[in-house]
Amino acid sequence: MSDHAEVLVCRSDSPYRAAARAIAHLVERQIIEPMPTDCVLAALGHRPGPRANDVVEEPLVADLAVNGLEVRLPHGVELFAPAQGEPPWVSCPRCKHALEGEMLFEHLMPHDPFKPAPMVACPSCKDERAIEEWTAHGSAFGNLAFFFWNWSPLKESFIAEMKEYCGAPMALLHEHI
Numbered sequence: 722m723s724d725h726a727e728v729l730v731c732r733s734d735s736p737y738r739a740a741a742r743a744i745a746h747l748v749e750r751q752i753i754e755p756m757p758t759d760c761v762l763a764a765l766g767h768r769p770g771p772r773a774n775d776v777v778e779e780p781l782v783a784d785l786a787v788n789g790l791e792v793r794l795p796h797g798v799e800l801f802a803p804a805q806g807e808p809p810w811v812s813c814p815r816c817k818h819a820l821e822g823e824m825l826f827e828h829l830m831p832h833d834p835f836k837p838a839p840m841v842a843c844p845s846c847k848d849e850r851a852i853e854e855w856t857a858h859g860s861a862f863g864n865l866a867f868f869f870w871n872w873s874p875l876k877e878s879f880i881a882e883m884k885e886y887c888g889a890p891m892a893l894l895h896e897h898i
């Protein structure tokens with residue numbers, strides 16, 4: 722069976738604190754269970770709590786093996802992109818020139834987290850900025866992501882609340898594997 726996820730990608734100055742704060746709120750509101758279990762793919766996740774249906778457009782399917790909230794905290798900002806569908810691309814915030822394919826991926830290689838991110842010059846207008854400052858399309862740069870596995874679409878109001886808990890911008894992606 723294939724699995725899908727509603728993914729909230731967040732870019733926070735303190736991602737660990739933002740994640741802890743969001744989880745605490747979700748547990749308190751009984752949207753997720755407090756104890757992580759093996760309810761996501763190859764990781765630990767929080768199963769839906771008794772009030773999970775308050776935050777989704779349609780009631781969750783009961784008793785799925787994969788139905789938890791998985792929190793990902795990468796080392797630094799990375800580009801989150803769905804595994805299937807259109808490949809991600811970015812554009813220059815100044816002149817909208819697109820970077821895609823190899824041109825993009827070579828800049829997504831991990832860099833020394835103790836050094837400033839390397840600058841990427843726009844081939845068109847020559848403006849320079851770190852790749853994570855380019856505008857992402859079909860993807861999102863972030864250092865904290867919430868994967869709601871096999872949840873139905875999240876309510877707008879809930880996404881706004883998550884943004885408040887994390888105190889940082891939040892982008893919504895749809896993962897399907």
Ligand SMILES: [Zn+2]
Pocket residue numbers: 813814815816817818843844845846847848
């Ligand atoms: Zn440009």
